[in-house]
Amino acid sequence: MTEKIFNSIVGMEEENALKFAKEYLNDGGDPQKLLDVCREAMDEVGEKFEKGEYFLSELLLSGEIFKGIMDLTLPLLKESEVETIGKIVLGTVQDDIHDIGKNIFKAFAEAAGFEVIDIGVDVPEEKFVEAVKEHNPDIVGMSCLITAGINPMKRTVEALKEAGLTGAKIIIGGGRVDEEIKEFSGADAWADDAARGVRLCKELLGLGVEG
Amino acid sequence: MAIAVSAEQLAKERLTRVEAAINLEEPDRVPIWGFGGEIVAKYAGITEHDMNYDSEKALMAIEKFARDFPFDTLGAGPGGLDGRVFCVAFAEHDDLSPLVTFITGPLHDIYGDKYTRFPGREISENATAQFRGGTFMEPDEYDQLIEDPVGFVAETILPRVCKNLETPRDAMATWVRVGMQLQKSAMQGAKLGEISAKLGYPMLPMGWAYAPLDIIGDFLRGVDKVVLDIHRYPDKVKKATEALKKPIIDYALAYARMGNKYAFIPLHLNEYLSPKLYKEFYWPTLKEVILALYEEGVKSIVFFEGHHEQHLETILDLPRGWGIAYFEKTDVVKAKEVLKDHTCVMGGVPISLIASGTPEKIDEFVKDLLEKVKPGGGFILTAGVGAVPAETPPENITALIEAVEKYGKY
Numbered sequence A: 001m002t003e004k005i006f007n008s009i010v011g012m013e014e015e016n017a018l019k020f021a022k023e024y025l026n027d028g029g030d031p032q033k034l035l036d037v038c039r040e041a042m043d044e045v046g047e048k049f050e051k052g053e054y055f056l057s058e059l060l061l062s063g064e065i066f067k068g069i070m071d072l073t074l075p076l077l078k079e080s081e082v083e084t085i086g087k088i089v090l091g092t093v094q095d096d097i098h099d100i101g102k103n104i105f106k107a108f109a110e111a112a113g114f115e116v117i118d119i120g121v122d123v124p125e126e127k128f129v130e131a132v133k134e135h136n137p138d139i140v141g142m143s144c145l146i147t148a149g150i151n152p153m154k155r156t157v158e159a160l161k162e163a164g165l166t167g168a169k170i171i172i173g174g175g176r177v178d179e180e181i182k183e184f185s186g187a188d189a190w191a192d193d194a195a196r197g198v199r200l201c202k203e204l205l206g207l208g209v210e211g
Numbered sequence B: 001m002a003i004a005v006s007a008e009q010l011a012k013e014r015l016t017r018v019e020a021a022i023n024l025e026e027p028d029r030v031p032i033w034g035f036g037g038e039i040v041a042k043y044a045g046i047t048e049h050d051m052n053y054d055s056e057k058a059l060m061a062i063e064k065f066a067r068d069f070p071f072d073t074l075g076a077g078p079g080g081l082d083g084r085v086f087c088v089a090f091a092e093h094d095d096l097s098p099l100v101t102f103i104t105g106p107l108h109d110i111y112g113d114k115y116t117r118f119p120g121r122e123i124s125e126n127a128t129a130q131f132r133g134g135t136f137m138e139p140d141e142y143d144q145l146i147e148d149p150v151g152f153v154a155e156t157i158l159p160r161v162c163k164n165l166e167t168p169r170d171a172m173a174t175w176v177r178v179g180m181q182l183q184k185s186a187m188q189g190a191k192l193g194e195i196s197a198k199l200g201y202p203m204l205p206m207g208w209a210y211a212p213l214d215i216i217g218d219f220l221r222g223v224d225k226v227v228l229d230i231h232r233y234p235d236k237v238k239k240a241t242e243a244l245k246k247p248i249i250d251y252a253l254a255y256a257r258m259g260n261k262y263a264f265i266p267l268h269l270n271e272y273l274s275p276k277l278y279k280e281f282y283w284p285t286l287k288e289v290i291l292a293l294y295e296e297g298v299k300s301i302v303f304f305e306g307h308h309e310q311h312l313e314t315i316l317d318l319p320r321g322w323g324i325a326y327f328e329k330t331d332v333v334k335a336k337e338v339l340k341d342h343t344c345v346m347g348g349v350p351i352s353l354i355a356s357g358t359p360e361k362i363d364e365f366v367k368d369l370l371e372k373v374k375p376g377g378g379f380i381l382t383a384g385v386g387a388v389p390a391e392t393p394p395e396n397i398t399a400l401i402e403a404v405e406k407y408g409k410y
């Protein structure tokens, strides 16, 4: 059964994936195992994306399927049982309202085992600072899709420093970031695809990236 | 130098330059297409609110920017966000459908629309206007959209989107107010034309069109939802794009009838879709829109936003010289190889370089780029996105223009 679930996620069969997941849980399947299978499947989807076999349409759909299965699975797991490998505070920068890429990255980061605290769109620097104070994340993720977001991003990096919140690594993502913008803003890493972003997050935390 | 020649002469030179590139020839030098963005207001010391609401100040800012940064085409323009769904609603009225293409600040106040937020209204005076979109149609309504796209949009969607179109009695007043406001915009447009002529910018009368699937994504279902719909209800989505084709062509041709020789078409879902989905759900109807314009003598300027590498070859389905392929993140060197002697390629300079690079870096970049894309003509240089941020150092823009002068000569 888990193989069927894996295959239907990777094969973009939304209905089947949800149906099989439900059946699996109804038949007393182990929710932790289901979570692991989903994670492996999302890994595979990410790989196919990086290889150019899949496109954003597939990332978006797989994110949706993953969310659907998680809605069934998470209530069955005690919070303590959900292992996480790190915590990310994630938001779209000030003046920018694009959130589809952020949401996809979130789905993939969660699938990889990160706890993601999503603070929304058009997030001013103070709100990033507050959220970092409150949640003490390992990583701060900023999504930036418009050029008007470039300066707010730089200001946010500075504001975090000024507030003495230097513990978290900063990664920026979204269609309008590149090496140039990373340097300019003072972030630690950048990615304009979710799969690479998740990989970089693991690297930033010194977590071995196996297969 | 430009100072010696009259504005009229300058406009003619620039037009010849741009047209040569579009016609896949070598002009006297590589043209540089104008851009603007948040920097226009900042450079003139006015707010984004002014840019959107104060016609006089906005024109002053545009003039200042256009004077100080002499591109080959006018880049700066008055504020406004896409409102193509209104064009669909008015598609049966040639004289009106082009006029409602944009939701300007004042029109936003009149409509009370939920698509947009404007500086000094829902957002701060200095924030850029935001198109937020949203979901205004449910999946079970595809049949209605397919059956009667104009009626469905006009009678069902717009009242949902616009607070002031909710009831017929409010709608009456709203449309009268819209008409009055459009009159004012027309005056602003005429003044802009004078400024443009005075500064030696060529007349490139520009209309607009849209990809049918993007109407559904941007204005009806939401961008993410329409991508999921393609997987969930493929037949309905496809039929809906076919149904929307006619109203879109109608409004695009209404522009042509007003004398516009070009049509700008910004694409949204191209980057999202796999080649298979693109060829099935996106390209066929977009292609027909471009061809319908081409047959009427209108050249399209298609803005392939994001990455378009995966779909490059489909452009070859169009007749040679159909228009301009403007690329954002697609490597223009590669694009030019594929489209050589078939399609004029535009783009090339990453916005990040202009926003956060230095004049030296820009000079070096342009030199290197032009070495690769200049030979053979058919290339227009511009920023990957036509909007540079407010804090961009003005000397970077000057450096870009100078570099094209320096390395762009044939």
Ligand code: B12
Pocket: A056, A059, A095, A096, A097, A098, A099, A100, A101, A102, A104, A105, A140, A141, A142, A143, A144, A145, A146, A147, A148, A171, A172, A173, A174, A175, A176, A190, A191, A192, A193, A194, A195, A197, A198, B081, B082, B128, B129, B130, B131, B132, B133, B134, B218, B223, B224, B267, B268, B269, B271, B305, B306, B307, B328, B384, B385, B386, B387, B388
């Ligand atoms: C869809 C879209 C919209 C939708 C957004 C819907 C939504 N809820 O997000 C709508 C129609 C509402 C919209 C509105 C606007 N848009 Co828009 N939009 C786009 C478009 C076509 C695609 C963006 C997108 O969703 N890409 C797909 C996603 C999945 O990619 P992504 O965000 O890069 O995310 C991936 C990675 O980057 C990564 N990632 C994302 N975030 C993060 C974060 C971290 C930490 C990491 C590690 C990774 C990561 O994971 C994702 C998956 O791989 C782009 C053009 C383009 N192709 O980029 C324009 C674009 C971004 N929009 C643009 C503009 C101008 C606007 C508007 C101002 C209105 C207008 N004039 O049309 C408003 C924005 C208002 C505002 N202030 O923000 C411009 C921006 C130009 C500029 N100045 O820079 C663009 C570039 C179009 C263009 N070329 O002109 N837009």
